[in-house]
Amino acid sequence: MSAKGYAIHDSEKWSDFALIDFKLKTAEPYDVDIAITNCGVCASDIHTITNGWGNFPDHPVVPGHEIVGKVTKVGSSVTEFKVGDIVGVGAQVSACFDCKACSNDNEQYCQHGVDTYNSKFPNGDIAQGGYSTAIRTHERFVFPIPDGLEPRLAASSLCAGLTMYSPLVRNAKKGDKVGIVGIGGLGHYGIMFAKALGYETYAFTHSERKIEDIKKLGADHIINTNDPKFGEKHAMELDLIVSTVDVAHGLPLSDLLPVLNIHGRFVSVGLPDHPLDGIQPQAFAGNGSFFGSSHIGSKKEAVAMLQLMADKKISPWIEEMPMSQAKEAVERLKKNDIRYRFVLSNDIEQ
Amino acid sequence: MSAKGYAIHDSEKWSDFALIDFKLKTAEPYDVDIAITNCGVCASDIHTITNGWGNFPDHPVVPGHEIVGKVTKVGSSVTEFKVGDIVGVGAQVSACFDCKACSNDNEQYCQHGVDTYNSKFPNGDIAQGGYSTAIRTHERFVFPIPDGLEPRLAASSLCAGLTMYSPLVRNAKKGDKVGIVGIGGLGHYGIMFAKALGYETYAFTHSERKIEDIKKLGADHIINTNDPKFGEKHAMELDLIVSTVDVAHGLPLSDLLPVLNIHGRFVSVGLPDHPLDGIQPQAFAGNGSFFGSSHIGSKKEAVAMLQLMADKKISPWIEEMPMSQAKEAVERLKKNDIRYRFVLSNDIEQ
Numbered sequence: 001m002s003a004k005g006y007a008i009h010d011s012e013k014w015s016d017f018a019l020i021d022f023k024l025k026t027a028e029p030y031d032v033d034i035a036i037t038n039c040g041v042c043a044s045d046i047h048t049i050t051n052g053w054g055n056f057p058d059h060p061v062v063p064g065h066e067i068v069g070k071v072t073k074v075g076s077s078v079t080e081f082k083v084g085d086i087v088g089v090g091a092q093v094s095a096c097f098d099c100k101a102c103s104n105d106n107e108q109y110c111q112h113g114v115d116t117y118n119s120k121f122p123n124g125d126i127a128q129g130g131y132s133t134a135i136r137t138h139e140r141f142v143f144p145i146p147d148g149l150e151p152r153l154a155a156s157s158l159c160a161g162l163t164m165y166s167p168l169v170r171n172a173k174k175g176d177k178v179g180i181v182g183i184g185g186l187g188h189y190g191i192m193f194a195k196a197l198g199y200e201t202y203a204f205t206h207s208e209r210k211i212e213d214i215k216k217l218g219a220d221h222i223i224n225t226n227d228p229k230f231g232e233k234h235a236m237e238l239d240l241i242v243s244t245v246d247v248a249h250g251l252p253l254s255d256l257l258p259v260l261n262i263h264g265r266f267v268s269v270g271l272p273d274h275p276l277d278g279i280q281p282q283a284f285a286g287n288g289s290f291f292g293s294s295h296i297g298s299k300k301e302a303v304a305m306l307q308l309m310a311d312k313k314i315s316p317w318i319e320e321m322p323m324s325q326a327k328e329a330v331e332r333l334k335k336n337d338i339r340y341r342f343v344l345s346n347d348i349e350q
Numbered sequence: 351m352s353a354k355g356y357a358i359h360d361s362e363k364w365s366d367f368a369l370i371d372f373k374l375k376t377a378e379p380y381d382v383d384i385a386i387t388n389c390g391v392c393a394s395d396i397h398t399i400t401n402g403w404g405n406f407p408d409h410p411v412v413p414g415h416e417i418v419g420k421v422t423k424v425g426s427s428v429t430e431f432k433v434g435d436i437v438g439v440g441a442q443v444s445a446c447f448d449c450k451a452c453s454n455d456n457e458q459y460c461q462h463g464v465d466t467y468n469s470k471f472p473n474g475d476i477a478q479g480g481y482s483t484a485i486r487t488h489e490r491f492v493f494p495i496p497d498g499l500e501p502r503l504a505a506s507s508l509c510a511g512l513t514m515y516s517p518l519v520r521n522a523k524k525g526d527k528v529g530i531v532g533i534g535g536l537g538h539y540g541i542m543f544a545k546a547l548g549y550e551t552y553a554f555t556h557s558e559r560k561i562e563d564i565k566k567l568g569a570d571h572i573i574n575t576n577d578p579k580f581g582e583k584h585a586m587e588l589d590l591i592v593s594t595v596d597v598a599h600g601l602p603l604s605d606l607l608p609v610l611n612i613h614g615r616f617v618s619v620g621l622p623d624h625p626l627d628g629i630q631p632q633a634f635a636g637n638g639s640f641f642g643s644s645h646i647g648s649k650k651e652a653v654a655m656l657q658l659m660a661d662k663k664i665s666p667w668i669e670e671m672p673m674s675q676a677k678e679a680v681e682r683l684k685k686n687d688i689r690y691r692f693v694l695s696n697d698i699e700q
Contacts, residue, residue, distance in 0.1 A: 100586070101612060109612045109637055111585065170613070170638075235461065236450070247631065262451060262459045263520070265640065268631040278625030281597065281618040284643035287459055288520075290615065292640035293631045 001027070004348050005062035005132025006326050011051035015327045017131070019348065020060055024136040025125040029077035032142045034087060039130035040066025040156030040318075041329045041342040043185065044091070047271075048118050049330065057118050064130030064344075065091040065116035066158045068151040071142075078139050086145045088306075090158035091116050091296050093127055093137040105298045107140065108166075131326050133348050143302045148310035156316050156341040157189065157309060159296065164190040164242060165305040166297030167267040172240045174198035179223070179259065181251065182244035183210050186269060188317055188340040190242055191217040193305070196312045202238060206251070213317075213339065223259075225251055231258045236287055239264050246272035253291065254279055260289040268293050316340065322347040351377070354698050355412035355482025356676050361401035365677045367481070369698065370410055374486040375475040379427035382492045384437060389480035390416025390506030390668075391679045391692040393535065394441070397621075398468050399680065407468050414480030415441040415466035416508045416693075418501040421492075428489050436495045438656070440508035441466050441646050443477055443487040455648045457490065458516075481676050483698050493652045498660035506666050506691040507539065507659060509646065514540040514592060515655040516647030517617040522590045524548035529573070529609065531601065532594035533560050536619060538667055538690040540592055541567040543655070546662045552588060556601070563667075563689065573609075575601055581608045586637055589614050596622035603641065604629055610639040618643050666690065672697040 001024050006017035025031070045063035047053050067089040071081050081087060094114035095102050101109040114121055117129030129135075145154045164186050172178050172194075179202040180190035187203075194201040195218040203219040205211065206226050214222055223230050239261050247253040247268050253276060260266060264287065271293070284291070297305070308314065317340045321329050329342040351374050356367035375381070395413035397403050417439040421431050431437060444464035445452050451459040464471055467479030479485075495504045507515075514536050522528050522544075529552040530540035537553075544551040545568040553569040555561065556576050564572055573580050589611050597603040597618050603626060607616060616639065634641070647655070658664065667690045671679050679692040 106612050109586075111636075236459075262456050263642075268634075271632050271635065272630070275628030275630045276626070278628065280622070280625045281643045282621050284618075284641070285621065285645045286461075288642060288644050290640040290642035291634070292613075292638060293634035294638050295635045 001136070003132050003134040005128055006323065007060035007062045008049045009060045011049060011056040014049040015331050017326050020062070022062065022126070022128050024134060025121055025127065026123060027075060027136065028138070029075040030138045030140070031075045031136050032071055032078055032081050032087070032139050033073035033134060033136045034067070034069040034089065034142070035072045035134055036067055036069040036130055036132060037346055038068045038152045038155040039064040039323070039344045040158070040160065041326070041333055041344060042066055042159050043333065044159065046330055046334050055118065059126055061118050062128035062132050063117055064132065065089070066155045066160065067130035067135060068145060068155045080139050081142060081144070086151050088143045088145055088154055088158045089116065089130070089135055089137055089141060090143070090162055090302060093141050094121060095140070097140065105300045108296045108298055131323055131344060133346065133350060140299060143299060143306060146307050146310040149306060152320065152343055152345065153315050153318070154306060154309070155343045156185065156318060157305060158302065160185045160341060161189040161193070161305055161316070162297035162302050163269050163294070165193050166301050167242050167269065167294040168193055168197060168199070169301065171265050171267060172199055175200065176239040177202065177237060179204055179238045179241040181241060181256065182270065183214055184244060184336070185341045186244040188217055190244070191219050192314050193308070195219070196308055196314060204251070231255055234259045236261050241266045243268045244270045246270055246274065247276060254283050257283055257289050258286065260287055263288045263290065265290045265292065318343045320345055351486070353482050353484040355478055356673065357410035357412045358399045359410045361399060361406045364399040365681050367676050370412070372412065372476070372478050374484060375471055375477065376473060377425060377486065378488070379425040380488045380490070381425045381486050382421055382428055382431050382437070382489050383423035383484060383486045384417070384419040384439065384492070385422045385484055386417055386419040386480055386482060387696055388418045388502050388505040389414040389673070389694050390508070390510065391676070391683055391694060392416055392509045393683065394509065396680055396684050405468065409476055411468050412478040412482050413467055414482065415439070416505045416510065417480035417485055418495060418505045422484070430489050431492060431494070436501050438493045438495055438504055438508045439466065439480070439485055439487055439491060440493070440512055440652060443491050444471060445490070447490065455650045458646045458648055481673055481694060483696065483700060490649060493649060493656060496657050496660040499656060502670065502693055502695065503665050503668070504656060504659070505693045506535065506668060507655060508652065510535045510691060511539040511543070511655055511666070512647035512652050513619050513644070515543050516651050517592050517619065517644040518543055518547060518549070519651065521615050521617060522549055525550070526589040527552065527587060529554055529588045529591040531591060531606065532620060533564055534594060534686070535691045536594040538567055540594070541569050542664050543658070545569070546658055546664060554601070581605055584609045586611050591616045593618045594620045596620055596624065597626060604633050607633055607639050608636065610637055613638045613640065615640045615642065668693045670695055
């Protein structure tokens with residue numbers, strides 16, 4: 001079966017989308033076919049199509065991994081879904097289903113995971129993303145969208161939201177003091193989720209113009225990083241920081257670590273194109289802090305996150321746009337001209 | 351009261367010890383006076399006297415922070431010790447006694463901590479170390495040496511041992527798979543402690559000549575880092591790595607991280623003179639791993655470690671030498687010519 005999607009052929013012409021026909025993966029018994037209604041526009045899409053991560057593939061790329069839609073067909077072994085269900089797909093579409101990671105709700109760390117686009121299945125089938133009419137994937141990587149959550153509002157949570165939700169629930173508990181660095185597509189989810197999870201929520205910003213937004217998003221405290229004494233004022237205060245910014249060339253890690261409590265953790269979900277500046281292990285010794293990263297989230301976490309959004313009426317701040325205007329969406333996102341996420345609605349003629 | 355000690359006056363002449371008289375800190379009610387019998391020689395001593403950390407002070411330095419001796423006097427408020435007790439002092443001699451860190455057995459992370467030497471007390475008194483006849487310090491930083499552990503064998507554990515023991519007990523539990531990188535003064539304690547704590551113990555080495563030692567120290571597995579495929583062979587296997595080496599210019603961090611299990615931790619207790627090479631946050635995303643450091647250990651941990659050594663008959667591999675030969679000890683340690691720790695015995699005439 002084939003689908004239609006907006007593809008980039010060349011990273012030099014990274015916003016010149018062309019509508020192509022492409023083949024969905026070979027159908028297997030656990031596969032679910034989904035007619036896509038919406039797809040969020042993620043910074044990963046930009047990194048990929050501009051070749052910022054250096055892995056632009058040898059085939060046209062249909063980006064998009066914040067997908068919602070309606071089930072149109074299920075394989076013979078599918079148990080969780082039926083035709084007509086409203087579902088989502090995030091940044092992963094396959095795994096080995098067998099390793100330690102797959103067996104303990106860490107399938108996002110499976111070493112044989114397949115990304116939603118710019119990736120290949122073990123049999124060589126090309127995985128294409130959600131700026132398109134349809135996707136086919138194993139039910140393990142399909143998430144039910146709960147009643148009470150509009151699909152168009154769920155879309156961008158499936159990468160941006162989950163990328164924040166997973167480190168928040170894995171590294172903090174109710175009552176902890178948790179900081180979010182970088183108030184954008186990911187960070188605005190971070191503030192809303194941290195607050196909804198019962199954390200005392202701090203937002204770091206150097207941008208005066210974001211302060212009103214941060215308050216509306218519900219942060220308890222705002223740390224202005226233009227204040228050269230912010231580190232001293234908040235020394236050893238936070239249990240966890242989740243950062244979406246470039247800790248190499250933006251706000252440097254060495255300024256942020258002293259704000260962590262003893263053995264506090266700094267999780268960088270921002271994956272910059274550049275290496276960290278030359279930080280010394282000593283920078284971590286004063287409070288025994290840790291630096292790490294995190295990779296999206298598990299299905300179990302996606303389901304819990306979507307339910308939290310439905311229960312607490314959490315709505316991302318999105319700007320909707322027809323899929324045919326993907327060029328404008330990626331160009332504006334690259335200029336950071338969006339508060340805080342584009343969601344494309346499907347206008348491709350079948 | 352004054353004491354005598356071997357001091358370095360100039361980091362350019364970093365092994366030219368001269369015997370000096372120096373004043374002990376002003377006596378306070380919680381202070382314990384100790385006649386020093388032994389002092390270990392720590393790599394920190396070398397970093398300090400060679401000015402490798404760039405903080406050689408404006409006064410002569412008597413190094414040494416792995417001190418054992420006999421109590422000669424106690425202040426009026428001391429409750430834990432009496433004259434004649436055999437005790438130890440490690441790398442810290444004071445703190446604020448009041449902050450969150452001091453209140454929850456994390457006094458080593460107190461922001462007002464005073465190091466054993468190359469440091470000053472709040473009143474301006476100079477702290478001098480254990481290559482000397484005596485030390486005076488608050489009982490909080492005095493550790494009882496248990497029966498069944500020879501004081502000369504306890505000495506080097508008070509920095510080297512504790513620096514390994516604390517991250518081992520804070521970041522792993524019985525049955526976990528734990529790696530030690532760098533088999534030297536710290537690392538040889540790491541192997542023995544990891545094993546004694548019931549961890550499945552891995553030693554990383556690139557040195558064929560250390561393999562026999564590693565077996566004698568009790569490691570369950572040896573990972574030869576000369577094998578370019580060691581990362582693949584042991585992918586996602588270990589829960590914790592404690593490293594004593596220069597992860598900037600020695601065995602690089604990016605080669606070691608893939609050996610960690612999901613959310614595994616890499617604790618660098620080696621504090622190299624150089625920054626880390628330009629590692630990207632991406633290097634941590636594949637397994638959601640963490641990098642951090644650690645600062646010595648708490649008194650509670652020191653007491654537990656010394657008891658473990660007594661109970662399990664853990665003996666560090668030491669070479670004893672009279673304190674008058676401190677020059678030879680630091681010169682040989684700088685060349686890494688010791689398996690695995692020098693312990694000086696006091697031969698200063700009172």
